[in-house]
Amino acid sequence: MIKLTINGQKVTAEEGMSILDAALAHGIEIPALCHDPDLKPESSCRLCLVEVDGRRWPRVACGTPVRDGMVVETETPEIRATRREILQLLLDNHPNDCLTCQKAGECLLQKYAYEYGVTFRTHDGARRGGERARFTDTSSPYILRDESKCILCGKCISTCAVLNERSVLSFAGRGFETKVAADRDETLEASTCVSCSRCVAVCPVGALIDRRVREKKIRPWEADRQTIQCKACEYGCEYEVLEKGDERVIRPLAPSEGRPLCLKGRLYVEAEVSSDLRTPFKKEETEKGRKFVRTTWIEALELDRILDRITSTESESTK
Amino acid sequence: MSMTFEKLKEIREETLQHMNLRGLPTDRPNAPYRWSVAICMETSCMSSKAREIKQRLLELIERDGKGDEIEVVGTGCFGLCEAGPIVIVRPGETFYYHLNVEDIDLIYEQHLLGGEPVRDLIYPESITEDGYLSYFDIPFMEHQERIALRSSGHIDPEDIREYIAFGGYEALYKALVEMTPDEVIDVITESGLRGRGGGGFLAGRKWRATQASPGDEKFIICNADEGDPGAFMDRSILEGDPHSVIEAMAIAGYAIGSDQGYVYVRAEYPIAVERLENAIGQANDLGLLGENIFGTDFSFDLEIRLGAGAFVCGETTALTASIEGRRGTPRSRPPYSADKGLWGKPTMINNVETFANIPYILLNGPEAFKKIGTEKSPGTKVFALSGKIKNVGLVEIPMGTTLRQVVEEIGGGIPNGKAFKAVQTGGPSGGCIGPEHLDTPIDFDSLTEVGSMMGSGGMIIMDEDNCAVDVARFYMDFIADESCGKCTPCREGTKRMLEILIDITEGRGDETSIPRLERLAKTTELASLCALGQTAANPILSTLKTFRDEYEAHIKEKRCPAGVCKALTNYFITDKCIGCGLCARQCPVSCIKGERKELHVIDTEQCIKCGLCFEKCPVKAIVKK
CATH class of the missing domain: 3.10.20.740 (Ubiquitin-like (UB roll))
Structure with missing residues (x-):
């Protein structure tokens, strides 16, 4: 001691x-x-x-x-x-977007700026991501990126690299022009990103946002919140259910204790608790590179073989 | 092959027979050569056709079958790069300078065949009433003392046998066979040698810490990622005497218990890399690297790793990350490299020049080393002298030599009768030292006291035509560009400081500019992750200290006293004008008007401030205000 x-x-x-x-x-x-x-x-x-x-x-x-x-x-x-x-x-390098930012209320930059009395100010200097907030990568149906809000803390990169086979994100460029890049600075869609959302779960600001929560317009402080565990596999990754009125959405919580988070798990939890089932997407290798394509819940949760078996067994037993 | 001391001596004696004219006590019975012609083969002289000169001379010798009488040696740096390409003819060490390829024909005919030096091609300061001074006796060399550069200019860096002839690898033998690792470290510690890469940390202490760190696998790294603007000390050592570094790394390996070394050298140094590769190959061939060196249990391998030119990779943790194949960014310490360095193993990193001192110290003993220099900064330091100075080049001086001696005596003063303004040392981490501190002795602690630092050895001289704010802007531009972007204060702060400096130089400074600079300087100093950020503001702070009035002239009067900052400078023609019209003809935007033989006028609205008229005016009638 x-x-x-x-x-x-x-x-x-x-x-x-x-x-x-x-x-x-x-x-x-x-x-x-x-x-x-x-x-x-x-x-x-x-x-x-x-x-x-x-x-x-x-x-x-x-x-x-x-x-x-x-x-x-x-x-x-x-x-x-x-x-x-x-x-x-x-x-000085962050857009004044707290009014409409999905992260408001749980953004660490906002929290500390409040605590230390630091405010946005106008200046003529350079801005890495432009003066206005905008989603710079909307290619993924699950994750929205806004590089103008990125503070380059590197957490998304570190958490992505915890699983060797992922390691999609890395720093690119240097100095003031440093940025977070997916593979060779590709969109999340074109990259090898598996949409596990580990990065979204650890981002301290509004640079990485869960798209499905955003689309439901629910911010955490106005929702009833409950932590549940994914049952898709033995890891039991944690998700949070946000409930506002009749709407219920889920979002992944920070992966801890070796939990990996994955897209299948996310969809599994979504299918279980979301107020409405929204079209799932999966990534496919096409001639034009990787693309998100619509899929069915049955396919997304890899239930087809099980369902076939159940259906055939049941039809046999009724004979 | 395996090497023994006898073989080493044999190579030495045999090679010395052919080196009868070169810098060592000679008069050997079988002295084969009448003339020895040394041609500097380093980056600077090679860029002005040293290779072609050597080629031509070899052709002439071949043509006349004079190969037995005249030897031609490509050597390392002599130091006075300004005079390049440099050719030295021995005996006599006659110093030919600024040669063209065709000049060598005359030197060959007249000097080498006829015995009569070619006066017109000889460096003027070496000409006396009694004849010609040896290169090593010219005023430029007078206050110099060469340890790190001891063999440069004497031996062929591409021939290990010549290095051995000059006592090379004897220190390694002595360490391996006659000393314990502890004794080696004791000698280095005793010598008081401090790191020449900038930090000035006691080398012996670093060696000891890495030796004491537990672990079976340890590494030695030579930091050759020299990146300061205007600095080329390490490049020169690697190009002129690569074996001195290789030998020292092997000694360090023995001392701390490592069998693997890496030289991290920037890819922008192709000649250094080539000579180093060649030298490592030769050392391996002779058994001076590899398994069981000198028949002992000690084995040591050396590999080169090329850096891609990021300045921050000179920082040890960033350098280590780069060797490991990761992005070259620094990390927080602890752990220190001595405990967890390359691949998490204890690692000892020294700079090129630090290593180059090691064989000398081991062979001559710590006392001999301590006799040179000052008590707290023993030995010598190599500086790359550049900027507004007559003798641009590489100098090695005993610590304690004053800045004034370097500028006025070794450097030969400021050209064109201009006034000295400041000397910049320590690269972008250092500062500008004004005329009031010219008598400061050059050592680690004194330079820090006057607001700069020793750094790795860049020394840039500025005269009255340099603008202090513009100098600060230049260094901040460099640092903002080279910041790795990892930590907030350096990434964001250097950019903001640069923006403020650009504003000042372009006439947009206001009363908030200096206070904002000072606040940002303090934040980057206190809060940055590595030394690059922590010292990033030094060029600003040091110029603010000495030249605050210049900042204020830019901000309050919108005036650049040195006439450097274009936005704040206007050109005017005074009544000294004779109306020759030369300026008007030179002007690229045709903004100068006037009748022949009458006063001309510059339209300052149209003027792009290129300065051509100012330079061309035959009667100096044009002024900058």
Whole structure:
């Protein structure tokens, strides 16, 4: 056990734990956009900077392991000022779309901007994704991308790479022009993306959105929410049911404990609880590349063989 | 083959017989050559036809059957790149400069056949009343001391035997056979050698940490991803003396317990890569790399990995990621490379120049090394001197030499009678040092104290015609372009700082510009992930410190005092004009009007500020305001 002090509070932590996790375990929240408990720390957003042992040079809480006798301050005026600057840099490159953004209410950028009193401002400088929000990739029936909102935290890339056979997303370009690309910067449709929605589940902002939830116009705070487990396989990935009036939609929750998430599972859960069954799509290799094509629920859930068997057995027994 | 000390000595003696004229105590009984002609074969001289000169000379020798009397050697850098292509004739080390291919015929006829040096082609500063100075005695070389470049200019970098003749691989033998790994590290630590790549970290401590780190598999990496604007120290060492780096890496491998090394070198250095490949091949052939070197248990392999030119890949964690085949972006430390580096194994990374010092230290002992330089920065440092300086080139000076000595004596001062303005060291991470600090001794700590840093060795001299804001803009443009884009402050902050600087240079600066720059500078410094971002604002901060009045002139008076920023500069013709009309004829947009023999006038609305008229005016009647 390691003993350290965070904001004057004496706490204990396990060897190898990060300052961020140690703080969280004791109810001290440190703002972070790129941190995810299920992913390796990227330490790229730099929001979780904290003061360590009174030194001027701050350290990232997510990437710094705890040490015996460490004295951590997470909320000094200096640290808060630096975080404000970082948030301002992000907002200067983010469209003012909170009114209509699907992510409003659970967007981390919105949350921290509110907390730190940082606002959108007009400026003549460059904007990576343009000044107005717009979906930059609408090729997938399941996922909408809006690169103008992307803060390049890299979580989507990391979570996509957890499963080796996926690894569809990666960074492309560099510096200010860095972007997240699917395969060789293709659309989600043309890429090898399997629509598992792991990326959507971890995106902290409105850059990756669940299309079917969006189309139902349900935002989380106005819905009754319930977590359910997928029964398609033994992993039991988690989904959230959002219910508003007569409408019921589902969305995948962040994959944890090795759960993979997959399209089949998603459709399985959808078929089970959605208020209406909306046409499923599957990806097919065609001469013109990969295309999403309409399919039937029976085919999507791979029920055809089972159904055939049931039908034939039943018709035989009635003979 | 397997190598022994006897064989090494044998190669040495045998090769020295043919090197009777080159830089070592000679007078060997069988001295075969009357003349030895050294031609610099590095990137800079090769770009001005050194290869063709060598080819022509070989043709002449072949034609006359003089191969037994005259040897021609392609060597590494002599240093005074400005004078290239450089040809040195030994004995005498007569220094021919700025040669054309046809000049070599005359040198051959008159000097090599006739014994009479060609005065007109000899570097003027080496001509004295009594004859001609050796290259190594000209003023440019006077304050220099060569350790890292000790063999450059003397040996053929493509021939391992010449390296051996100059004492090469003896340090490796000494380490492997006469010393324990601990003793090797002790010597390096004792010498006080600090990393020449920029950080200035004690090399011995790095070696020790990697040695102490548990693990069966460890790696040695040579960082040859030299990327600072105007820097070519490492390229020169690899081109001129690749074996010094190979030998040092093998020594490091022995010391820390590694049998595999990688040289990470940028693909933009094709000659360096080619010579390195050739050298590794030769070392393998002679058993100086590979299995059981010198019959010991120690084996060491070396491979080259090419970088694709990203500046950030000079950062150790980004470099490691790049070797592993991943995107070259830095990661947060800890873990440090000494614990978890390449493929998660303990890894020791040194820069080219740091390695090049190692064989010298091992052979001559730490005391000899410490005698050179200062107490806290022993040894020498190689600098690539460029910009507004007479002697552009590569210099190696003892630490503690003052900036003034480098600029005024070694560098020969500022050309065209212009006034010195600043010296930029440390590349984009460094800063501009103004005239008030010219007497600062060059060492790691003193340069940091005056707001710059040692860096890897770029040294760019600026004169009164350079605009401080424009210089800051240049470096920020470089950094914003080279930022990997991983962390927020560097990715977004450098872009915003660049935008503000462009605004200032184009007349759109206002009273918020400097405070905004200062705020962004602080954020990128404190919050960026790696040193590239943490030091990105240094060119701004250092120029703001020394040349704040210039920033203010741009912002408040919309004026560029140096006349560099085009949007803020106008050209006018003064009454010195003689009405010759040359300017009007040169003007590409025909915006200069005037009658013959009368005062001409520039239409500043139409003027595109190309500066042609300013340059061409025979009576200097045109001014920039």
